[in-house]
Amino acid sequence: MRDPRHVDVLLLAALHGTPRTRSEAVEIIRCRTGRRLVPLHAEVHRRLGYLERNRLVRRTGEGRRFRTTELGVRVLIGRLRELDALIQGVDALVGDEELG
Numbered sequence: 001m002r003d004p005r006h007v008d009v010l011l012l013a014a015l016h017g018t019p020r021t022r023s024e025a026v027e028i029i030r031c032r033t034g035r036r037l038v039p040l041h042a043e044v045h046r047r048l049g050y051l052e053r054n055r056l057v058r059r060t061g062e063g064r065r066f067r068t069t070e071l072g073v074r075v076l077i078g079r080l081r082e083l084d085a086l087i088q089g090v091d092a093l094v095g096d097e098e099l100g
Contacts, residue, residue: 002040002043004043004046004047004050005079006037007039007043007044007047008047008050008051008056008079009076009079009080009083010029010037010039011025011029011039011044011047011048011051011057012051012056012057012068012072012073012075012076012079013068013076014028014029015057015066015067015068015072016067016068016072016073016076017067017068018067019060019062019065019066019067020065020066020067021064021065021066022041022044022045022048022066023041024065025044025066026038026039026041026044048066051066051072052066055069055071055072056068056069056071056072056075057069057072
């Protein structure tokens, strides 16, 4: 998982509701996606800095834990809608054809 926008979506989702450390966020992504989506730790570090600078996540009182902000939730919802539209568009283009 290297696309920064995809990593952002995964992190915003993983940090929604419950504050987590970087490692906890990676582990929850790994577990809940059946190990299909595993962002690199270095990329998670970079993207958390980006998300924090843009006020999409914030550190909690413990300092090492992050949580999605209200703005982050709105951005997450928007990006999920974009991804859903993309998937529907690709499905419409490919239809029942087998790829590969």
